[in-house]
Amino acid sequence: MTVIEEMGALAKKASRTLANAGEKKNDALKAIAEALKNNSESIIEANNTDLENGRKNGLSASLLDRLMLNESRIDGIAQGVLEVAALPDPIGTVISGGTRPNGLKITKVRVPLGVIGIIYEARPNVTADAAALCLKSGNAVILRGGKEAIFSNKRIADIMRDAVESVGLDRNSIQLIEDTSRSSSVELMELTDYLDVLIPRGGKGLIRAVVENAKVPVIETGAGNCHVYVDESADINMAADIIYNAKTSRPSVCNAIETILVHEAVARDALPEIKERLDKKGVELRGCEKTAEILGDCVIPASESDWETEYGDYILAVKVVTDFDEAIAHIAKYSTGHSECIVTSDYKSARRFTEEVDAAAVYVNASTRFTDGGMFGLGAEIGISTQKLHARGPMGLNELTSMKFVIEGDGQVR
Amino acid sequence: MTVIEEMGALAKKASRTLANAGEKKNDALKAIAEALKNNSESIIEANNTDLENGRKNGLSASLLDRLMLNESRIDGIAQGVLEVAALPDPIGTVISGGTRPNGLKITKVRVPLGVIGIIYEARPNVTADAAALCLKSGNAVILRGGKEAIFSNKRIADIMRDAVESVGLDRNSIQLIEDTSRSSSVELMELTDYLDVLIPRGGKGLIRAVVENAKVPVIETGAGNCHVYVDESADINMAADIIYNAKTSRPSVCNAIETILVHEAVARDALPEIKERLDKKGVELRGCEKTAEILGDCVIPASESDWETEYGDYILAVKVVTDFDEAIAHIAKYSTGHSECIVTSDYKSARRFTEEVDAAAVYVNASTRFTDGGMFGLGAEIGISTQKLHARGPMGLNELTSMKFVIEGDGQVR
Numbered sequence: 001m002t003v004i005e006e007m008g009a010l011a012k013k014a015s016r017t018l019a020n021a022g023e024k025k026n027d028a029l030k031a032i033a034e035a036l037k038n039n040s041e042s043i044i045e046a047n048n049t050d051l052e053n054g055r056k057n058g059l060s061a062s063l064l065d066r067l068m069l070n071e072s073r074i075d076g077i078a079q080g081v082l083e084v085a086a087l088p089d090p091i092g093t094v095i096s097g098g099t100r101p102n103g104l105k106i107t108k109v110r111v112p113l114g115v116i117g118i119i120y121e122a123r124p125n126v127t128a129d130a131a132a133l134c135l136k137s138g139n140a141v142i143l144r145g146g147k148e149a150i151f152s153n154k155r156i157a158d159i160m161r162d163a164v165e166s167v168g169l170d171r172n173s174i175q176l177i178e179d180t181s182r183s184s185s186v187e188l189m190e191l192t193d194y195l196d197v198l199i200p201r202g203g204k205g206l207i208r209a210v211v212e213n214a215k216v217p218v219i220e221t222g223a224g225n226c227h228v229y230v231d232e233s234a235d236i237n238m239a240a241d242i243i244y245n246a247k248t249s250r251p252s253v254c255n256a257i258e259t260i261l262v263h264e265a266v267a268r269d270a271l272p273e274i275k276e277r278l279d280k281k282g283v284e285l286r287g288c289e290k291t292a293e294i295l296g297d298c299v300i301p302a303s304e305s306d307w308e309t310e311y312g313d314y315i316l317a318v319k320v321v322t323d324f325d326e327a328i329a330h331i332a333k334y335s336t337g338h339s340e341c342i343v344t345s346d347y348k349s350a351r352r353f354t355e356e357v358d359a360a361a362v363y364v365n366a367s368t369r370f371t372d373g374g375m376f377g378l379g380a381e382i383g384i385s386t387q388k389l390h391a392r393g394p395m396g397l398n399e400l401t402s403m404k405f406v407i408e409g410d411g412q413v414r
Numbered sequence: 415m416t417v418i419e420e421m422g423a424l425a426k427k428a429s430r431t432l433a434n435a436g437e438k439k440n441d442a443l444k445a446i447a448e449a450l451k452n453n454s455e456s457i458i459e460a461n462n463t464d465l466e467n468g469r470k471n472g473l474s475a476s477l478l479d480r481l482m483l484n485e486s487r488i489d490g491i492a493q494g495v496l497e498v499a500a501l502p503d504p505i506g507t508v509i510s511g512g513t514r515p516n517g518l519k520i521t522k523v524r525v526p527l528g529v530i531g532i533i534y535e536a537r538p539n540v541t542a543d544a545a546a547l548c549l550k551s552g553n554a555v556i557l558r559g560g561k562e563a564i565f566s567n568k569r570i571a572d573i574m575r576d577a578v579e580s581v582g583l584d585r586n587s588i589q590l591i592e593d594t595s596r597s598s599s600v601e602l603m604e605l606t607d608y609l610d611v612l613i614p615r616g617g618k619g620l621i622r623a624v625v626e627n628a629k630v631p632v633i634e635t636g637a638g639n640c641h642v643y644v645d646e647s648a649d650i651n652m653a654a655d656i657i658y659n660a661k662t663s664r665p666s667v668c669n670a671i672e673t674i675l676v677h678e679a680v681a682r683d684a685l686p687e688i689k690e691r692l693d694k695k696g697v698e699l700r701g702c703e704k705t706a707e708i709l710g711d712c713v714i715p716a717s718e719s720d721w722e723t724e725y726g727d728y729i730l731a732v733k734v735v736t737d738f739d740e741a742i743a744h745i746a747k748y749s750t751g752h753s754e755c756i757v758t759s760d761y762k763s764a765r766r767f768t769e770e771v772d773a774a775a776v777y778v779n780a781s782t783r784f785t786d787g788g789m790f791g792l793g794a795e796i797g798i799s800t801q802k803l804h805a806r807g808p809m810g811l812n813e814l815t816s817m818k819f820v821i822e823g824d825g826q827v828r
Binding site for chain 2: 193350413
C-alpha cells in the first residue's frame with residue numbers, strides 16, 4: 001500500500017464511525033474552533049514559513065495576501081467553523097417515503113457520501129472550511145492543498161485532528177496529504193477504492209487537470225464566463241447598476257460577469273450610461289464594431305477569444321445584438337453555465353430567458369454576484385458546481401450527502 | 415470533427431429544443447410505440463441477421479435468447495414506451511424555493527441533464543427503453559450498443575428517429591453509434607464537450623472499463639454482491655423463504671444474493687432448513703468450516719474469492735458468524751453497496767443494521783429482489799446506481815435530471 005492508499009483506507013474506516021456520529025460532530029466542530037483560536041500563535045508561525053518561502057519563490061503580492069494568516073483571519077476561520085456547527089444536520093433526513101401495496105415500507109434517507117477528497121491551491125483557510133463542512137455532513141476528508149501553504153495547512157490539520165480526537169471521534173476523519181508533488185494529486189484522482197468524490201477548488205488549470213485525469217467521481221467547480229443581457233425593454237439605469245455591481249464588486253470571483261450583450265434598439269442610450277458607471281473603476285471595454293461606433297475610440301476591438309475569456313479583472317467584453325435570439329445563442333455558445341442575467345421589463349422575455357438559458361443560476365433583474373451558498377440561504381458552501389450531475393450551483397451541506405433506501409418488511413418475497 | 419464529435423454537437427443542439435418540449439415529448443413516445451409495432455416485420459428481419467451472425471460467432475444459447483426479438487417482445491417494448499409516456503413529466507418541477515430578505519425570489523427547478531450517453535451490450539430492447547426514458551426527461555441520447563445487436567439496434571433507432579421527427583421534434587434527439595469498434599466507445603467516454611453523463615449498462619467488465627477510462631461524468635450501475643444476514647433472533651422460516659427467493663427467483667440479476675451470513679446461535683436450526691429450500695433448485699453451497707460441520711459433505715469449502723464473487727448463478731456462499739458485529743464487518747468488507755438484508759425479530763438489530771450498513775437498499779425482513787424502479791414505485795428504471803454521487807439505487811426519470819436556480823429580482827445588487 002502506498003501512503004495515499006493507506007490514508008484512503010483510514011478515511012474509509014473513519015467514515016463508518018462518522019456516518020452515525022450525530023451530535024458528536026458538533027462537539028468536534030466546537031473543539032476545532034476553540035483549538036484554532038488557542039493555537040493561533042503556532043499557526044501564524046507556520047504561516048510565516050510559507051510566506052518567507054513564497055517571497056523567495058517570487059509569489060505575487062495578491063497571492064501572498066491570500067496566503068497570509070493573522071489573528072483576525074484565524075478568528076474568522078474559527079467563526080466559520082462555529083457557523084457550520086450551527087447549521088442543521090442533513091444526515092438522517094427523510095427525503096421521501098411511503099408504503100407499497102405489498103406492505104413494504106420504503107424510506108429514502110440522507111446519508112453521507114463517505115470519503116471526500118478536496119484538491120485546492122494556495123488559501124490555507126480552505127483547509128479548515130472544507131474540513132468543517134465534510135465533518136458536519138458525516139464525511140471523512142482527505143485534503144490536498146497547494147505547496148505554497150503546506151506549513152500552514154499541516155499545522156491547521158494537526159490542530160483539527162487533535163480536536164476531533166478529543167471528543168472521541170476518529171482523528172482520521174480529517175487527513176492532509178503532506179506530499180505536494182504532482183504525483184500525490186494524481187494518485188488521489190485515481191483512488192477509486194476509497195474516494196467517493198473529488199472536489200477541485202481553484203483555477204481553470206487545476207479543474208481541467210482533475211476532470212481530464214480523475215478516475216473517481218468529480219464535481220467540477222468554479223469556471224464562470226457569465227453574461228448580462230440588456231433587453232430592448234430594460235430599465236437602463238437598473239441595467240447599468242447591475243452591470244457595474246456584477247463586474248466591479250469583486251472581479252476575480254467566478255460569479256462576476258465577463259461579457260454584456262446589449263439589444264441594438266437600446267444600445268445608443270444604454271452603452272454611454274453603462275460606460276460612465278464602469279469608468280469609475282477604470283474598466284477596460286473590448287467591444288464589437290457597433291459598440292465602438294457608439295462609444296468611440298476608448299473601445300478596444302473584441303476578437304473571438306474575448307467572448308471566451310474569463311478575465312477575472314477590470315475588463316468587460318461588449319456586444320450589441322440585433323435581437324433576443326442572438327443574445328440567447330451567444331450565451332448558449334460561450335457560457336460556462338454558471339450565472340446568466342437578463343435585464344428586462346418584458347414578461348415574455350423574462351419567461352423565455354429563464355426557460356431557455358441553461359445555467360446553474362439564471363437571473364432576471366439582479367446581479368450575478370448573488371450566486372453564493374450564503375446569499376441563497378444554504379449556509380456555508382464548499383464551492384459552486386458548474387456540472388449538471390449531483391449538484392449544480394452553490395453546494396451546501398446537502399450536496400455533500402448521498403441517500404439510501406431503507407426497506408422494512410415482514411417477510412415479503414418477490 | 416470526428417463522426418462521434420459531430421453526433422455530440424447534433425445531440426447538444428437537439429437537447430436545447432427538448433428542454434422545453436413539454437407535451438410533444440409524449441406525442442413522440444406514442445409515435446415511437448406505434449411505429450415499432452407497425453414495423454415489427456422489418457425489425458424481426460434485422461434481428462434475424464443479428465441472430466445468424468451470433469450463431470456463426472458461437473454465441474451461447476442464453477445470449478441468443480437475450481438477443482432475440484419476436485412480435486410479442488416488440489409489443490412488450492412498445493408497451494414499455496407507452497408506460498414511460500404515461501409517467502408524470504419531471505421537467506419544470508419546483509424542487510424548493512422562497513424569497514430572500516432582500517426580495518430576491520429564488521426557485522430551484524428541475525431541468526434535463528442535456529445529453530446522455532448509454533453504453534450497453536447485447537439486448538436490443540435497451541435501445542428503445544433507454545431512448546424513451548431519456549426523451550421523456552428532456553434529454554438527447556447517444557446510444558452505443560453491442561455489435562451482436564447492431565442490425566436490430568439500427569433498425570429500431572431509425573424507426574424511433576422518424577417517429578420523433580414526425581411530431582416536429584429534432585430527429586437527433588435519439589442517435590445510435592453504428593461503429594461498434596472499441597475506439598467508438600472510448601471516444602464516447604472522452605466526449606467532454608458534449609456529454610453530460612455516460613451510463614454503462616452491462617457486465618462487470620464493461621462497467622469497469624467505463625469507470626477507468628471515462629473523462630465524462632459516469633453513473634456506475636449494476637454490480638451486486640448482496641447478502642442476507644440471519645440474526646440470532648430471526649424467524650427461521652422467514653429467513654429460509656427470503657433466502658430462497660433472493661437466490662433463486664432470478665440468479666443472473668444484480669439484486670440476487672450471493673452470500674448468506676448466519677448467526678452461530680441459530681446456525682444449527684437454520685442451515686438445514688435453508689438448505690432444504692435451496693435443494694429444490696439444486697443450489698450449490700460454498701461454506702465456511704462451521705457450515706460444513708453442520709451441513710456435512712455437500713458443502714464445498716469456501717475460499718476468500720467466494721466472499722468476493724457475484725456468481726449470477728445457482729451458487730451461494732455461506733458463512734457462520736459469531737455475532738452481529740462480525741456480520742456487519744463482513745458486509746462492509748465485501749458488499750458492492752447494492753442491496754443488503756437482515757432477517758431479525760429484534761428491534762435494536764433492525765435499527766443498527768439499517769443505520770450501519772452502507773448500501774443503496776438496506777432491507778429488514780424482505781427479499782433483496784425488490785430493488786427495482788418498478789417495485790419501488792419509481793416507474794421504469796434506466797438502471798441501478800451503485801455509486802453515491804447523483805443517484806443511488808434504482809434510477810427513474812428524476813435521476814435523469816439536473817436542476818437550475820431561477821432568481822427573480824427588481825434590480826438587486828450585492
